[in-house]
Amino acid sequence: MKALLELSNVGMKFDTPKGQFEALKDVNLKIESGEFVSLIGHSGCGKSTVLNIVAGLLQATDGGVILDKHEVTEPGPERAVVFQNHSLLPWLTAFENVELAVKQVFKKTKSKTEIRDWVEHNLELVHMAHAMHKKPDEISGGMKQRVGIARALAMQPQVLLMDEPFGALDALTRAHLQDSLMEIHAQLGTTVIMITHDVDEAVLLSDRIVMMTNGPSATIGEILDVDIPRPRDRLALADDATFVRCRQQVLQFLYEKQRKVEPMPKRNSENAEAARKRA
Amino acid sequence: MVTLTFPTWMEPYRALATGKMTGDQWQALLRQLIWPVMGIATFLLLWQLAAQRIDTSLGQFPGPVDVWEQAGSLVDEHQASRAKEAAFHERQEKYIASRLQQQPEWEPVYRSYTGAPTFFDQIGTSLITVMSGFLLASAIAIPLGIVIGLSSTAHAAMNPLIQLFKPVSPLAWLPLVTMVVSAVYVTDDPLVAKSFLTSMFTVSLCCLWPTLMNTSVGVTSVSQDLTNVSMVLRLNALSHVRKIVLPSALPMMFTGLRLSLGIAWMVLIAAEMLAQNPGLGKFVWDEFQNGSSQSLGRIMVAVIVIGLIGFLLDRLMLMLQRALVWDKSSVQR
Numbered sequence: 032m033k034a035l036l037e038l039s040n041v042g043m044k045f046d047t048p049k050g051q052f053e054a055l056k057d058v059n060l061k062i063e064s065g066e067f068v069s070l071i072g073h074s075g076c077g078k079s080t081v082l083n084i085v086a087g088l089l090q091a092t093d094g095g096v097i098l099d100k101h102e103v104t105e106p107g108p109e110r111a112v113v114f115q116n117h118s119l120l121p122w123l124t125a126f127e128n129v130e131l132a133v134k135q136v137f138k139k140t141k142s143k144t145e146i147r148d149w150v151e152h153n154l155e156l157v158h159m160a161h162a163m164h165k166k167p168d169e170i171s172g173g174m175k176q177r178v179g180i181a182r183a184l185a186m187q188p189q190v191l192l193m194d195e196p197f198g199a200l201d202a203l204t205r206a207h208l209q210d211s212l213m214e215i216h217a218q219l220g221t222t223v224i225m226i227t228h229d230v231d232e233a234v235l236l237s238d239r240i241v242m243m244t245n246g247p248s249a250t251i252g253e254i255l256d257v258d259i260p261r262p263r264d265r266l267a268l269a270d271d272a273t274f275v276r277c278r279q280q281v282l283q284f285l286y287e288k289q290r291k292v293e294p295m296p297k298r299n300s301e302n303a304e305a306a307r308k309r310a
Numbered sequence: 311m312v313t314l315t316f317p318t319w320m321e322p323y324r325a326l327a328t329g330k331m332t333g334d335q336w337q338a339l340l341r342q343l344i345w346p347v348m349g350i351a352t353f354l355l356l357w358q359l360a361a362q363r364i365d366t367s368l369g370q371f372p373g374p375v376d377v378w379e380q381a382g383s384l385v386d387e388h389q390a391s392r393a394k395e396a397a398f399h400e401r402q403e404k405y406i407a408s409r410l411q412q413q414p415e416w417e418p419v420y421r422s423y424t425g426a427p428t429f430f431d432q433i434g435t436s437l438i439t440v441m442s443g444f445l446l447a448s449a450i451a452i453p454l455g456i457v458i459g460l461s462s463t464a465h466a467a468m469n470p471l472i473q474l475f476k477p478v479s480p481l482a483w484l485p486l487v488t489m490v491v492s493a494v495y496v497t498d499d500p501l502v503a504k505s506f507l508t509s510m511f512t513v514s515l516c517c518l519w520p521t522l523m524n525t526s527v528g529v530t531s532v533s534q535d536l537t538n539v540s541m542v543l544r545l546n547a548l549s550h551v552r553k554i555v556l557p558s559a560l561p562m563m564f565t566g567l568r569l570s571l572g573i574a575w576m577v578l579i580a581a582e583m584l585a586q587n588p589g590l591g592k593f594v595w596d597e598f599q600n601g602s603s604q605s606l607g608r609i610m611v612a613v614i615v616i617g618l619i620g621f622l623l624d625r626l627m628l629m630l631q632r633a634l635v636w637d638k639s640s641v642q643r
Contacts (some may be wrong), residue, residue, distance in 0.1 A: 088538055106541040118535035122557045122636035131553060135543045166636070186543075 034061035035099060035222055036085070036190055042093030043080050047209045055105045056248040058094070061233040062190075062243060065220045069233040071281060072243030072252075078226045079194055081243075085224065086112050087194050087262055089168055099189060111183035113193040117175040119167040125178045132182045153185040155177070156215055173204035177211070180218040184215065190290040197232065205229075206265065209236060217262060230285070234277045235265060245291055252289060298310050374606035377614070380607035391517025395423040429593060429608075433615065436578060436589035438625075439506060443513025444574045448567060450514070451521035455566075456551065458522070459559070476519040480512050480577040484584055485509045505587035510627040512581045517574035524566025528559030555621055557636065562630040571627055575620045 043055040054077045062068055070078045083089040087106035096103040098110065119128045129150045137146060153164045157177040167175050176196060183191055197205040209232060216223060216236075220230055227233050233240045237257050244252040257277050259268065268274040322339040325331045331339075354374045360402045364371035372380070406418045427435070458465045491507045532555055582591025594612050597605040632638070
């Protein structure tokens, strides 16, 4: 089967005042239609850079991305993004936020009533029908993120890109949204690439987990197939052998193989003391 | 039974009337009514005391009571002038009617009343001038601000000029504007007076800067997240400006507009005084030149009215801002 999305030899170099910085090197990944793929890695490893390259918000300096036989050169609604901090327009209601996207994408193919129905349908999908005429300021963080997802889904993207979508939410809200996302994924069969920091989240949601090595010159370290049948139930999985094994493998990768050693800043007095001891 | 609901700011007064004041309501009453009234009363007292000690060549400096009397006489003069005008028109009507009876073929000539403008006429003139100048300035500053905010090239090109012209006093512009208007605006049948144009352009030149600067800063500070949304949606340049940039920049824009209107009002009075253009500034100057024993009192009335109108204009902008801006937290007092 031919992959829907293909990243081949993607590399990214940034020019900095201190010279060139290679953030990504030789990232190769094939994603099939309907797959749910998570990108996991320590912060600063270039996960977001990969996602932004697929989104078209950044241009890879080496290699390229092909989606459904077309090379990605610019952002577009067929690669809808759910941003980390919802990015709703604060002056529009939930409904209007989704409507803006729908009008932009389906202006030529849908009538006025069809557009309205489609906006409402997508808000219902994320369980936001009851608050669709509220502005972002008037709803909670989790609800904002739901609207953000509805906006992305309403574009009927070929790939849904999610940049740590639940990172800023509390644990309970996050669990709710993860369940909603699984429901939607089962219902629509959307292809999803999601960045996460959360190992449990990655194992629970994904078909495959792409683990990235630490930068500079970050690349894909390992890819783990999560062979757990769907629908998945977070309670039942808690002591499911496959779940535990997958979780173990990701943890091992992150904390043994790619252990990130961040030097603790030493206080001056400690330094002075150490110097005295040496002397 | 009818239940009356009161706005929250009226709550202490209702409680006072029914005799059920809570501690918080006393606090509110003090803050809303008693402290401001005390402040004003103290000011009036100090004013009165100081005024008694200042002797000018036009007599003693007016105290609050003299000023109050002068305000009354300005109202009387206005009413008298209106009565005179009505009488003039009545006389004219009668004369034309009677002459037409004798000579039906005669073409009647209507003349307009040519009395001196009263204090209230001057207020009207000033208000029209300031609003025209302010609207013209906004019509230039907002689009230009958007362009400067969107394009770093435009910003680089125009920033030095803006920094150069921003601090220029209206008094420096005035002679230039006067000469240019006289030279360029030459018609036999003028739609508006030259003096009006001079004041208006001077006001515009001086008050467009805050709007320009704030609009451009507002446009520059559109969040990257929203710009990304716009890019993913592939909004074209026009929709991007309309749907993302303008609403984002609106709170900053309004801050600029409010500052601009304040400056416009201050500049206008100075311009009218200097250029002898009709309006409140001219009223002040005329009274100063007139030098009667009432002049200082009348000028003081004008000072208070100028302050009051400035305050009301600012409130007007605040109301407009509250009604139009989505980010209520950006609306300051």
